[in-house]
Amino acid sequence: MSDYTVVYFSGIDRGFSVPAVLANFSLFGMDIQIKWYGVLIALGFILGLIAATKLAKKDNMDIDKLFDAIIYGTIFAIIGARLYFVVFNWDYYSQHLGDIVKIYEGGLAIYGGLIAAVVAAMVVCKINKTSLLKTLDVASVGFLIGQGIGRWGNFTNQEAFGTNTTRPWGMTSEKVSEYIYLHQAEFEKNGFSVDPNLPVHPTFLYESIWCIIGAVILYIMFSKYKKFDGQIILSYGVWYGLERIVVEGLRTDSLYIASTTIRVSQAVSGVLVIACFSLLIYNFIKARKSTGKQEVAQDILTKEGEDTDGKDN
Numbered sequence: 390m391s392d393y394t395v396v397y398f399s400g401i402d403r404g405f406s407v408p409a410v411l412a413n414f415s416l417f418g419m420d421i422q423i424k425w426y427g428v429l430i431a432l433g434f435i436l437g438l439i440a441a442t443k444l445a446k447k448d449n450m451d452i453d454k455l456f457d458a459i460i461y462g463t464i465f466a467i468i469g470a471r472l473y474f475v476v477f478n479w480d481y482y483s484q485h486l487g488d489i490v491k492i493y494e495g496g497l498a499i500y501g502g503l504i505a506a507v508v509a510a511m512v513v514c515k516i517n518k519t520s521l522l523k524t525l526d527v528a529s530v531g532f533l534i535g536q537g538i539g540r541w542g543n544f545t546n547q548e549a550f551g552t553n554t555t556r557p558w559g560m561t562s563e564k565v566s567e568y569i570y571l572h573q574a575e576f577e578k579n580g581f582s583v584d585p586n587l588p589v590h591p592t593f594l595y596e597s598i599w600c601i602i603g604a605v606i607l608y609i610m611f612s613k614y615k616k617f618d619g620q621i622i623l624s625y626g627v628w629y630g631l632e633r634i635v636v637e638g639l640r641t642d643s644l645y646i647a648s649t650t651i652r653v654s655q656a657v658s659g660v661l662v663i664a665c666f667s668l669l670i671y672n673f674i675k676a677r678k679s680t681g682k683q684e685v686a687q688d689i690l691t692k693e694g695e696d697t698d699g700k701d702n
């Protein structure tokens with residue numbers, strides 16, 4: 390089996406050889422394979438960590454304690470992302486238990502990773518007596534950078550694509566066609582159809598672009614327009630949730646709530662957007678009232694000072 394596949398786009402006359410594997414080598418008698426999927430996720434993590442560290446310094450946070458939260462959060466994020474995926478694909482994994490640990494083949498659910506990472510961060514921040522909201526604010530920019538870059542791992546694996554499209558950026562490859570052909574019955578059960586001979590939406594690309602744009606927006610918001618702790622992570626929830634509601638509806642490999650055609654990620658995203666947006670509005674109003682009270686108090690103190698000066702004169 391080849392380590393690369395040729396990918397075609399509707400608006401481009403030539404194909405592109407996309408490698409799934411970066412390197413193959415032997416070590417102590419073992420055959421080692423390094424896949425681009427893992428390399429890109431690692432790259433996204435490193436760049437996200439750099440951005441989070443820079444923002445933490447702006448907010449005068451303890452970097453060592455931030456790293457504690459990030460390290461444990463990352464470990465549990467990987468475990469949570471895999472378990473989330475396995476749970477919603479239990480029909481398969483219950484018959485292939487050995488495949489559960491094969492995360493290098495794909496199969497990490499972002500929401501599972503986020504939930505586990507936040508829980509781990511809560512515990513670490515509690516132990517270190519640091520602010521969870523400040524930690525999540527700086528981490529949220531890193532989340533988007535990591536997701537934006539990591540999604541290209543789906544491209545190298547030729548997975549996480551969408552239904553058919555006639556757009557010039559429509560994508561097709563032998564792997565894509567084979568996957569569609571083998572999953573026709575599953576698509577029909579979930580209420581849609583996909584032609585293996587036609588291009589599909591490169592949904593990995595949609596999410597990657599959305600996440601990188603979001604990272605820039607949140608970085609600027611943190612640097613110049615942050616009004617309260619928690620503002621950035623709540624904005625992340627709204628931004629990412631909106632994208633996932635739309636893009637998830639195009640994907641062919643969604644996880645579904647048992648015996649329904651309800652996509653898990655769309656349901657979770659809907660709840661996330663409503664909750665985060667509501668909390669954002671509430672906290673903005675609260676911050677504005679607090680600012681107003683401070684201004685009134687300052688005016689009173691200024692007036693009293695002027696009156697005192699007048700009497701002294």
